[in-house]
Amino acid sequence: MGEPAPALLTFPLLDSGRNVGGVSIAGKGGDSATMSNSTLNAPTNLAVGQEYVVQCIDSPGRPFPLAHPLHPSEALVSVSYLQKFVANFCFWTNVTNVSGATGDPADRVYSVIRIRPWTVEGAWDIDTVALTFNATTTHDISASWWYRKTVKPIDRAQDYDIEVRPPSGIGSALAWDGR
Numbered sequence: 001m002g003e004p005a006p007a008l009l010t011f012p013l014l015d016s017g018r019n020v021g022g023v024s025i026a027g028k029g030g031d032s033a034t035m036s037n038s039t040l041n042a043p044t045n046l047a048v049g050q051e052y053v054v055q056c057i058d059s060p061g062r063p064f065p066l067a068h069p070l071h072p073s074e075a076l077v078s079v080s081y082l083q084k085f086v087a088n089f090c091f092w093t094n095v096t097n098v099s100g101a102t103g104d105p106a107d108r109v110y111s112v113i114r115i116r117p118w119t120v121e122g123a124w125d126i127d128t129v130a131l132t133f134n135a136t137t138t139h140d141i142s143a144s145w146w147y148r149k150t151v152k153p154i155d156r157a158q159d160y161d162i163e164v165r166p167p168s169g170i171g172s173a174l175a176w177d178g179r
Contacts (some may be wrong), residue, residue, distance in 0.1 A: 014163040015085075027165035029101030029108050031092050054089075066128070079133070080123045088162045089114035091154060110157040110164045117144040 016026040017036040027033050035056045043050035062081065068074040091111045094104050101107055122139035126132070157164050 014165065027163070029103075030094065031099050032101060033108075033110055033164040034090060034092060056089075066126070066131070075128045076126055077128060078123070078125050078136075080137075081121060083120040084117065086115060086117045088112050088157070088160070089116075090157050090162065090164070108164065110162070111154045112151050112157045112160050112162055113154055114151065115149040115160060117147055118142065119144070 014026050014033060016024075016033055018024065018026045018032055025032055038054060038056040041053040041055070043052050062083070064076060064079050066076050068076065089112070091113055092109070094102060094106055096102050096104060118141070120141045121137070122135065123137035124133040124135055127134065151160070
């Protein structure tokens with residue numbers, strides 16, 4: 001019996017981690033297009049102006065259930081994983097100093113500062129008796145050092161094919177091969 005064809009997603013996808021009750025609120029305005037776990041450190045006063053350090057730690061991750069999602073009696077025996085994505089460091093602000101959507105004229109104006117591609121890959125055989133994963137290809141997470149673009153001066157996000165509005169979420173971007 002054949003597997004259903006995977007549903008294709010429209011790219012780019014907005015992955016902000018902003019959900020309420022399992023429903024994405026990403027891209028509704030304000031800072032909703034930015035990562036929910038970003039932090040802004042206290043400014044450092046400089047001779048002219050201030051310097052801010054912004055951090056966002058969002059490790060890519062994917063669970064692999066041991067049972068096949070469509071054929072629960074079949075066990076997962078190997079995983080070959082490759083995920084490529086581009087992380088964009090974007091900037092957003094408004095005149096009212098309110099984090100969320102306000103309805104202000106510039107509520108959805110986002111700018112990009114840095115663009116960096118990433119790759120996550122690895123392969124494992126699974127011992128279904130001992131429930132252990134044995135690497136057949138070393139797991140590697142790497143940022144592309146050969147292409148790291150700093151946008152100077154800061155520029156509009158939409159001019160760099162960056163999604164700042166729904167659709168959101170990458171949870172359904174899986175394909176299962178039942179061979």
